[in-house]
Amino acid sequence: MAEVARETPIDAADLPAYAGRLFDGFQARPQVLRLATWYELEHGPSVDIPGPVARNNQHKAAAIAKAQAAPLRSGGRPAAGVARQLHVVNHVRARA
Numbered sequence: 001m002a003e004v005a006r007e008t009p010i011d012a013a014d015l016p017a018y019a020g021r022l023f024d025g026f027q028a029r030p031q032v033l034r035l036a037t038w039y040e041l042e043h044g045p046s047v048d049i050p051g052p053v054a055r056n057n058q059h060k061a062a063a064i065a066k067a068q069a070a071p072l073r074s075g076g077r078p079a080a081g082v083a084r085q086l087h088v089v090n091h092v093r094a095r096a
C-alpha cells in the first residue's frame with residue numbers, strides 16, 4: 001500500500017488523473033488490492049481504515065482542502081471525504 005502511495009503523488013488540481021494513476025498502481029500490484037479487500041471482509045466497510053493508511057491520507061486531505069480554498073476545485077465536499085472516496089472508488093474499480 002505504501003509503495004503505491006509513494007509512487008502516486010496526489011494532484012489536487014487534477015483529481016481524475018490522480019484517480020487514474022492510483023488505479024494503475026493497484027493494477028500493477030494486485031496483491032495490495034487483495035490484502036485491502038481481505039481487510040474489509042474481516043472488519044466490514046464501516047470500520048476505520050488502518051493507521052498507516054489513515055496517516056497517508058492526511059496529506060491528501062490537506063492537499064484537497066488547499067485546492068478547495070484556492071479554488072482549484074469546488075468546495076462542495078469535505079476534503080477528507082474526497083480523499084477517502086478516491087481510495088474507495090479505486091479499490092472497487094480495481095476489483096471489477
